[in-house]
Amino acid sequence: MGIFAIIPARLGSSRLPGKPLADICGRPMIVRVVERVKVFDCIHGVVVATDSEQIASCVEKDGYQAVMTDSSHPSGTDRIAQAASLLGLDSDDIVVNVQGDQPLVEEGCIRSILGALSRDKEAEMATAACHISEAEARDPNRVKVVIDRSGRALYFSRALIPFDRDGFFKPGQRPYLRHLGLYAYTVDFLQRFVELTPTRLELIEKLEQLRVLENGYKITVSMVDEAPMDVDTPEDLERIRQEFRAFSDQGNG
Secondary structure (H helix, E strand, O other), X not given: OOEEXXXXXXXXXXXXXXXXXXXXXXXXXXXXXXXXXXXXXOOOEEEEEEOOHHHHHHHHHOOOEEEEOOOOOOOHHHHHHHHHHHHOOOOOOEEEEOXXXXXXXXXXXXXXXXXXXXXXXXXXXXXXXXXXXXXXXXXXXXXXXXXXXOOEEEEEEOOOOOOOOOOOOOOOOOOEEEEXXXXXXXXXXXXXXXXXXXXXXXXXXXXXXXXXXXXXXXXXXXXXXXXXXXXXXXXXXXXXXXXXXXXXHHHHO
């Protein structure tokens, strides 16, 4: 059994067009993500799955692997499933879906979801979450999750969930759970996933993981301390650049 990171990437982005190719201190963001994940001991291989010749060329120019996928995929997981098939991965291999806008993703976070998937024998899929404040939770770009007592997802939403009707939460708490967008699943489940028609809640919320829940499958959620910094806006991109500049100034290249 191998563990492979597949990074879905496309040029289209309503908030930040061309995001995967955005420059971060001399290298495109998608290459920064590959570089980051490539050194993680828990990952046996890293591949970018894209429908863009420009992205593929950029990745391969730096010596990394990319596979071309269809442009019609409704979600990153659908794109990853095709990539796993094209790569000829075995059914029991594990794929980690790493977001292409998280060049500072932590290995500990990936290890956490891999551990969760291994422990929960009834779950077909694992993901991660961290506590956030109400102010951050009100942002629809921050996907929230609620979980049951066994640590499995009950629902994901861009809305504020749970709704604190009677003021149960105390000021200063970080009572909401932000979903981090990292997934781990077997190749076997990926191929079953793509046979499922996109569901009503998935289409409403634009969240592919709801297709899993709506079809009765279980998603186990691993809790981590903090979310990795991601890039959704030009302001986010500049913060990432500042982090890389600081890292370089410390003599780390």
